[in-house]
Amino acid sequence: MAGAAxxxxxxxxxxxxxxxxVAGTIGAYAVAALAAAALARVLPMPRVEAIIPATLIALLIGPAVTIWAFxxxxPWRAxxxxVLVGAILAAITWAAGALA
Structure with missing residues (x-):
């Protein structure tokens, strides 16, 4: 019985x-991508110039999401x-406007 348990x-x-x-890899990639998209649209500079700082910040967000997953x-809370952070970032990206 102990072996089955x-x-x-x-x-x-x-x-x-x-x-x-899976949450730490796929979820972190999705959140980092959404963060880069949201930041590139929200940062107070031209979008072409905002892509680099947005991507650098997103590269810090990815490992943070992976750490959060563990x-x-x-796993359900992770x-x-x-999903909650991704939805918020997607809403910010959508509200900030369409792609140039």
Whole structure:
């Protein structure tokens, strides 16, 4: 009986880590891309010049999102935080206007 419990616990642990890895990679990429797009539209300079600082800031946001994915209490909270931040950044990008 103990072997079956350990197997089930091992499976849950592996699924938890896998969900966090996916959130930390795909979610971080999506949030960083949305942050770069939002910042490029919001920064008070021409968009062509705003792309470089926006991208540099987004390169700092990506690892922060990955760290968040592993610090959250569970994988559902990690995904919820990533989706919430992504939705806010998408709304900012949309509200800031269309592409030039």
């Amino acid at each position: 350990q197997q089930r616990q091992g499976w849950r642990y592996r699924a938890n880590v896998a969900a966090r890895v 610090l959250a209490r569970g 995904w919820a935080g990533i």
